[in-house]
Amino acid sequence: MDDAKECDMCGRQVNRIVKCRIEDSILNVCTNCSEYGAVIKAPKPVFSRSVSDSVLPESIVPDAASRIRRAREKQNLSMELLAQKLKEKESILHRIEQGKFIPPINLARKIERVLRIVLVDKGGADSVENNAPTATGALTLGDLLKEKLERKN
Numbered sequence: 001m002d003d004a005k006e007c008d009m010c011g012r013q014v015n016r017i018v019k020c021r022i023e024d025s026i027l028n029v030c031t032n033c034s035e036y037g038a039v040i041k042a043p044k045p046v047f048s049r050s051v052s053d054s055v056l057p058e059s060i061v062p063d064a065a066s067r068i069r070r071a072r073e074k075q076n077l078s079m080e081l082l083a084q085k086l087k088e089k090e091s092i093l094h095r096i097e098q099g100k101f102i103p104p105i106n107l108a109r110k111i112e113r114v115l116r117i118v119l120v121d122k123g124g125a126d127s128v129e130n131n132a133p134t135a136t137g138a139l140t141l142g143d144l145l146k147e148k149l150e151r152k153n
Contacts, residue, residue: 009033057143060108064119065099071115072097085114 004013007030009022014030022029022037029037061067072082079097083090088107095101103111108119 007033009036058105058120058122060102060105061119061121064102064108065097067117067119068093068111068115069097071117075115082114086110 003015005015005017005028006013007017008027009029010033012030016031017028018031018034019040020027020029020034020037021040022033026040027033027037072079077085079093080090083093086093086107088110092101092103092107096103103119105120111117112119
């Protein structure tokens with residue numbers, strides 16, 4: 001029994017262990033001992049598709065800072081009032097409007113709703129490159145390499 005595991009309840013060495021809730025405790029037990037509780041089903045593995053197989057990643061438009069500033073001024077909103085509406089810190093909005101910080105997608109969506117503007121690009125060629133600091137770090141180095149290779153082809 002190379003892959004033998006020990007049952008938390010009876011102590012036997014078995015090949016197959018299942019997670020089971022027994023009297024408000026979660027134990028790794030053998031199939032025989034699993035009768036004394038409720039078996040917890042393991043989550044199904046999630047398989048992600050590569051960038052080329054799926055919809056292109058969303059990104060923030062390059063001129064987001066100026067779009068936000070223009071829309072805010074057009075609606076006569078102070079930065080403080082906009083921050084209150086978004087439930088965000090005023091300093092974050094200030095950095096976004098200065099172009100020093102690219103907002104994460106969820107914050108960009110909130111800004112879009114409040115100011116009624118478009119900030120999120122759904123994978124177009126004019127999207128922002130990931131050389132500015134972001135809060136999410138959604139793209140990996142591998143994603144960027146794939147994207148660059150696709151542009152060459």
